[in-house]
Amino acid sequence: MTTRTDHKPDWTGRRIELEVGAVAHGGHCVARHDNRVLFVRHALPGEVVVAEVTEDKGGSFCRADAVEVLKPSEDRVEPPCPAAVPGGCGGCDFQHARPEAQRSLKASVVREQLKRLAGLDWDVEVEELAESPLGWRTRVRLAVDREGRAGLRGQRSHRVIPIDDCPIASPGALPEVLRQRWKPGAEVQVTRDGDGELHVTEWVRNQRPRFAVGSGTATEHAGGRDWQVDASGFWQVHPAAADTLVSVVAEFADAAPGATAWDLYGGVGLFASALAEQVGPSGSVTVVESSARAVESGRRSLADMPQVNFVTGLVEKVLGSSEMDGQWPDAVVLDPPRKGAGRAVVDAVCDVSPRRVVHIACDPAALARDVADFAANGYRLAALRAFDAFPMTHHIECVALFTD
Known part of the structure; x- marks a missing residue:
């Protein structure tokens, strides 16, 4: 054991017997020892393990891997990949848990984040997209x-x-x-x-x-349409995710015929295609997307839908520009990056008083922060569905509906 200039012992490399607590956001579980928190990977709630500290920066917590399981959980299984072990690949977080247990862990994380960051008690069920948790990443x-x-x-x-x-x-x-x-x-x-x-x-x-x-140009199929997209750009990696999400987004958005709708962080316009079907030829859909390559692909794929208009730029800048002046959308869909939409974007969306807002999120903490920001603007969480679009990992896809 080494001692640092802050006079706190460095636990890096130390092995500690721990009783593992609840799952936490990020693919690990929480344990405590000597008034410090340890975020332990390769463990499950309720287990007793020997954990080796992998990172200690001297604060109130450190990171560790469970290198020996003394009392295993009933949900523990043998990981199907030899690299899904301490010191191995960092991609999969939950290969050591039954698929049903993985979904339960993820549901717990979403519930905890909504409670902690948005003050909501919300029952969460994580739905599976396919029977097998393997072979899905495209x-x-x-x-x-x-x-x-x-x-x-x-x-x-x-x-x-x-x-x-x-x-x-x-x-x-x-x-x-x-x-x-x-x-x-x-x-x-x-x-x-x-x-x-x-x-x-x-x-x-x-x-x-x-x-x-x-x-380098991939052909994808979703929402009843064929898409020609950048093979290295963004597209849902689970083969069942795109169709599932566009169906839920369409149900939640329920845009009125002839109305205006927005698809923010819209990519190639997957959700815009569903919105365009709802508003019809007399309505309009504005897609805002920062990637010029995605916009180019979207314009080609949706050339038969003249009611769809693409705007290239950052959402937070475009929403305050003249390109969006005079638009009062009936429905707004936003699919922000992992960090979430953030207060400025949420405020700008609420300022135009849409009847419905549909929010797609791949990070429970970011979603919960945005839920709180919508609530501050008078929009309540009306529905939430969560999908196991990334089996074996801690990641999860959620679709939330807000109404005023």
Whole structure:
């Protein structure tokens, strides 16, 4: 054990027997020892484990991995991937738990965040998208080490973990890519599109992407339409997610015929297509998206819907610009990045008094903060559905409906 200049003992490398408490946001569980909190990965609530401290910055908490399980939970199973262990890949958080238990853990996290950050007691059920928690990931970003080997990052680390395959990836998508050698320090994007075609793109800093396999344009199918999108851009990685989400968004939005609707952080316009069907030719849908490539793809895919208008720019800037002047949307859909919409965007949306706001969120804490901001503007949470769009990981997709 070492001592730092702050005179607090450094627990890094120390092994401690712990009784594990509740799950916490971020893929770990909470335990306590000597008046300090430990965030423990590879553990489950109620277990007794030996945990090795992996990170201690001297504050009130540190991070640890469960390296030995003395009293296992009934929900514990053997991880299907040999890299899903302490010191291994950082991508999967819950491979050691039954799929039903994973969904229960995620539901607990969403409930806790809504209670803590928004003051709401809300019953949450996480719905599965497919029977198998494996073989679902259609888009994988690999890192390349100094020897040119592609792999996945370690937990909270830039270290590249060499692998032969990944059980949550689309079957057969990775092995050949992992056998090849790539530019050291590059990143490799592997995408299997909706037609089953493989696209492999090598990204090297300050260089144009190289399409090693495929054209770089992926064909996807969702919302009853075909989409031509950037194979390295954003699209839902679970093959059942896009259709599920667009169906729920359409149900929640319920935009009136002839009305105006907004699709903020709209990407290629997946949700805009559903809104356009609802408002019809006499209505209008404005999509705001910062990626010029996504906007270009969206305009091509929705060329048959003249009521859809794309605006390229950051949502927080576009909402205060002349391009949105005079619009009073009946429904607003927003699908912000992981950090959430934030107070300024929520305020701007509420200022135009939409009848309904539909919020898609992939981070429970960010969602809860936005729920609180909507409440401050007089909008209540009317419905919430949560989906296990990322099995084996701590990530979750939620769709929330707000009404005034």
